[in-house]
Amino acid sequence: MAAVDDLQFEEFGDATTSLAANPDATTISIEDPGETPKHQPGPPRGSGREEDDELLGNDDSDKTELLAGQKKSSPFWTFEYYQTFFDVDTYQVFDRIKGSLLPIPGKNFVRLYIRSNPDLYGPFWICATLVFAIAISGNLSNFLIHLGEKTYHYVPEFRKVSIAATIIYAYAWLVPLALWGFLVWRNSKVMNIVSYSFLEIVCVYGYSLFIYIPTAILWIIPQKAVRWILVTIALGISGSVLAMTFWPAVREDNRRIALATVVTIVLLHMLLSVGCLAYFFDAPEMDHLPATTAAPNQTVAAAKSH
Amino acid sequence: MAEAAESPGDPGTATPRPLFAGLSDISISQDIPVEGEITIPMRSRVREFDSSTLNESVQNTIMRDLKAVGKKFMHVLYPRKSNTLLRDWDLWGPLILCVTLALMLQRGSVDSEKDGGPQFAEVFVIIWFGAVTITLNSKLLGGNISFFQSLCVLGYCILPLTVAMLVCRLVLLAELGPINFMVRLFVVIVMFAWSIVASTAFLADSQPPNRKALAVYPVFLFYFVISWMILTFTPQ
Numbered sequence: 001m002a003a004v005d006d007l008q009f010e011e012f013g014d015a016t017t018s019l020a021a022n023p024d025a026t027t028i029s030i031e032d033p034g035e036t037p038k039h040q041p042g043p044p045r046g047s048g049r050e051e052d053d054e055l056l057g058n059d060d061s062d063k064t065e066l067l068a069g070q071k072k073s074s075p076f077w078t079f080e081y082y083q084t085f086f087d088v089d090t091y092q093v094f095d096r097i098k099g100s101l102l103p104i105p106g107k108n109f110v111r112l113y114i115r116s117n118p119d120l121y122g123p124f125w126i127c128a129t130l131v132f133a134i135a136i137s138g139n140l141s142n143f144l145i146h147l148g149e150k151t152y153h154y155v156p157e158f159r160k161v162s163i164a165a166t167i168i169y170a171y172a173w174l175v176p177l178a179l180w181g182f183l184v185w186r187n188s189k190v191m192n193i194v195s196y197s198f199l200e201i202v203c204v205y206g207y208s209l210f211i212y213i214p215t216a217i218l219w220i221i222p223q224k225a226v227r228w229i230l231v232t233i234a235l236g237i238s239g240s241v242l243a244m245t246f247w248p249a250v251r252e253d254n255r256r257i258a259l260a261t262v263v264t265i266v267l268l269h270m271l272l273s274v275g276c277l278a279y280f281f282d283a284p285e286m287d288h289l290p291a292t293t294a295a296p297n298q299t300v301a302a303a304k305s306h
Numbered sequence: 307m308a309e310a311a312e313s314p315g316d317p318g319t320a321t322p323r324p325l326f327a328g329l330s331d332i333s334i335s336q337d338i339p340v341e342g343e344i345t346i347p348m349r350s351r352v353r354e355f356d357s358s359t360l361n362e363s364v365q366n367t368i369m370r371d372l373k374a375v376g377k378k379f380m381h382v383l384y385p386r387k388s389n390t391l392l393r394d395w396d397l398w399g400p401l402i403l404c405v406t407l408a409l410m411l412q413r414g415s416v417d418s419e420k421d422g423g424p425q426f427a428e429v430f431v432i433i434w435f436g437a438v439t440i441t442l443n444s445k446l447l448g449g450n451i452s453f454f455q456s457l458c459v460l461g462y463c464i465l466p467l468t469v470a471m472l473v474c475r476l477v478l479l480a481e482l483g484p485i486n487f488m489v490r491l492f493v494v495i496v497m498f499a500w501s502i503v504a505s506t507a508f509l510a511d512s513q514p515p516n517r518k519a520l521a522v523y524p525v526f527l528f529y530f531v532i533s534w535m536i537l538t539f540t541p542q
Contacts, residue, residue, distance in 0.1 A: 078444075081447065082446060086443075086446040086447050086448075088491070088517075088520070089516040089520075090516055090518070090520050093520060121447070125443075125524060128524075128527065131528060132527065132530075132531055132534075139538070155540070156423045156535070156538040156539070156540070158422075158423055158424045183310050
């Protein structure tokens with residue numbers, strides 16, 4: 001028979017007093033997702049490995065995993081399960097967009113802004129806006145370029161909206177899927193210090209596409225130099241956000257594979273922007289004079305051939 | 307146990323009394339009647355369980371529905387804080403507006419250009435899938451509006467843009483030119499703003515306060531796309 005003392009319930013007391021008694025104990029705190037946003041990861045520490053830990057928030061990885069497990073508890077066929085992906089407030093969306101526009105070297109977008117609350121609102125509506133921005137800007141730019149020509153009949157080119165939608169949504173969903181699969185595969189071979197969930201990767205890609213919305217609108221300006229400068233700036237910003245997000249995830253790997261991964265990510269991003277520029281926006285001509293001087297030559301040539 | 311309870315109106319009694327014994331001594335100065343009528347508030351439209359609508363003439367039925375639709379049109383054109391659109395939602399109005407808009411926006415089938423304006427089906431699908439997507443979005447963000455109420459509001463608020471389409475088609479009968487374009491641009495911008503104001507007046511209250519902008523932005527995008535289609539419509 002056990003002693004009576006063993007059967008007594010142990011009183012734990014207040015959390016603060018126990019923490020004061022034993023400051024190094026592991027604590028788990030459940031935070032309201034609406035109150036977390038501006039939590040900075042603490043003072044930067046010395047060597048590279050610890051910097052990575054600080055970047056990735058390894059000190060609170062237990063907490064984030066617990067939080068992640070707590071939130072998505074509904075089965076996937078209920079409506080509440082999908083509501084957890086839209087659990088963001090207006091200021092959180094704005095913060096994430098701001099984070100994608102201003103990549104600070106050394107700060108990881110996922111750990112700083114997403115913090116285990118990936119949302120699908122941002123990626124979905126940023127992609128939708130981008131689709132219409134590209135289609136409408138392309139249409140407008142073509143209209144302005146061909147404005148003086150007599151043979152040009154304006155068409156709204158509605159087909160291009162569906163083509164743009166296919167391209168953008170395929171990029172925003174299939175590339176993260178491939179990248180996630182690749183990271184999971186490498187993770188099984190090499191113990192990485194961080195792995196992202198699929199939704200976090202979708203989130204990063206979605207928010208990194210935001211810079212292309214003003215870029216697409218500015219592409220209306222029919223100057224080749226201006227367009228290429230815009231491509232470079234946009235690619236620089238969003239490419240650096242992506243590179244800084246995924247570099248810590250692959251740096252433990254073989255050097256060549258890590259470099260190849262990051263280079264592929266940036267290359268695909270560049271392919272998307274250059275491809276959209278080439279397909280939706282006609283090349284601007286130098287000015288309209290060659291078109292009008294060519295016309296009399298053509299009529300003369302046509303008269304001669306008769 | 308019964309002895310332990312003392313009746314509340316009897317502080318000074320020393321002898322134990324049965325439970326609730328003092329209740330019969332409590333008297334209320336006025337008699338509050340516990341009687342009345344239970345009435346269910348009658349809705350403005352008689353529902354199908356009332357068999358009297360089965361025997362009415364077809365004209366009555368159609369006119370009743372048309373009047374309801376017309377009343378909602380008035381609510382959209384002069385948006386006030388009222389719940390008519392939400393309480394008595396129907397999808398007739400959105401259907402009429404969507405079909406009218408799609409008929410006017412489609413390009414003629416005679417010319418077979420590869421890239422022209424939208425076809426009837428494309429406009430129809432854009433409007434309805436756009437409305438469904440916005441409704442799903444507002445529900446996922448935590449709004450407390452029902453699915454069909456939101457569809458009803460979004461569909462009815464296309465009315466100003468349909469009016470803009472009619473005006474644009476009339477203006478396009480005159481000669482084309484920059485003035486023509488300016489007039490159409492002005493009309494479409496005004497009607498676009500009107501649509502946004504009308505739908506926001508109905509939809510914004512159903513969202514939690516820190517997510518209002520997130521729910522209103524897709525509505526803005528939706529009406530912007532429709533306005534773009536109206537503005538770029540060129541007659542063949």
